[in-house]
Amino acid sequence: MARQRSACYEAGFAVRQWIDAPRQSEPSATPDSGSSPALRRALVAPPAPPPSSGRCPSCGRARAGRTGSITLGLMADAPYKLILLRHGESEWNAKNLFTGWVDVDLTDKGEKEAVRGGELLKDAGLLPDVVHTSLQKRAIRTAQLGLEAADRHWIPVHRSWRLNERHYGALQGKDKAQTLAEFGEEQFMLWRRSYDTPPPVLKDGADFSQSDDPRYATIPSELRPRTECLKDVVERMLPYWYDGIVPDLLNGRTVLVAAHGNSLRGLVKHLDGISDEDITGLNIPTGIPLAYELDADFHPLKPGGTYLDPDAAQAAIEAVKNQGKKK
Ligand SMILES: O=C(O)[C@@H](CO)OP(=O)(O)O
Structure with a gap:
């Protein structure tokens, strides 16, 4: 089967950027929220980006990167x-x-x-x-x-x-x-x-x-x-x-x-x-x-x-x- 990943992949990349962005409607976790220091760091500190994450592998455009989002601690790893x-x-x-x-x-x-x-x-x-x-x-x-x-x-x-x-x-x-x-x-x-x-x-x-x-x-x-x-x-x-x-x-x-x-x-x-x-x-x-x-x-x-x-x-x-x- 031929692979074909163009417009759809682009759309995925755009949506991924949206997903990566902090969401207005979610409750914010702050360093004062009573959690442990380790948990607070995990929630607030942006992780070091992997070497390949700076650009979309398909189109070469710069990725938004996951910075400072409260969703960080909730993200699961693939697969x-x-x-x-x-x-x-x-x-x-x-x-x-x-x-x-x-x-x-x-x-x-x-x-x-x-x-x-x-x-x-x-x-x-x-x-x-x-x-x-x-x-x-x-x-x-x-x-x-x-x-x-x-x-x-x-x-x-x-x-x-x-x-x-x-x-x-x-x-x-x-x-x-x-x-x-x-x-x-x-x-x-x-x-x-x-x-x-x-x-x-x-x-x-x-x-x-x-x-x-x-x-x-x-x-x-x-x-x-x-x-x-x-x-x-x-x-x-x-x-x-x-x-x-x-x-x-x-x-x-x-x-x-x-x-x-x-x-x-x-x-x-x-x-x-x-x-x-x-x-x-x-x-x-x-x-x-x-x-x-x-x-x-x-x-x-x-x-x-x-x-x-x-x-x-x-x-x-x-x-x-x-x-x-x-x-
Ligand atoms: O009739 C349909 O709605 C579909 C699925 O049952 O049929 P087809 O497999 O022919 O697309």
């Missing part, structure tokens, strides 16, 4: 632990329908996959400290079932529409095999897997539109998707990666992201630096945790991460790939 989990089989996965933002539930099989996902986490000793999900039932329930199985049902939960499945536009509710037969393989694959060709727009108020769904009422109209290609998903997901998830990683938390086939494809593309061409061939299986260890610049130590059940993942990836061909 950071991140687990990605696609929801278990949904009712519309089972029916082979384009789903997108339609809020369908898990099937019995999907519930079992979610529980198994949690058991895999427990067996691997990879216990999440915090979970991030979309606003969609299939991801929310997968996270709950998986965390119960791992005995981590009590950890903090954060949800964002930015982790939602890709909005499938006017294809939402359509049968994949019929769509393939009607439009031909080339058009079908362009809509389904190309990086930058969205399906036709789904008009507000049409069947399977979410225009009146109260959970999306606070998204400004111009940001609310009516169709999306993967590029659109990456663009709306990355702000949440940087603002919602990266701070948890920096604080040393093991982070579980329970989301969807295409929002996770977008995140994997970003993490692994996969090119726009190569991402068309990447499919994510339902219910099998994908674990990453990330270095200080949030690059995977092992490209592609590690599926906790690699054999099952391989079989499930093939099944996702061939979905349109199902009769």
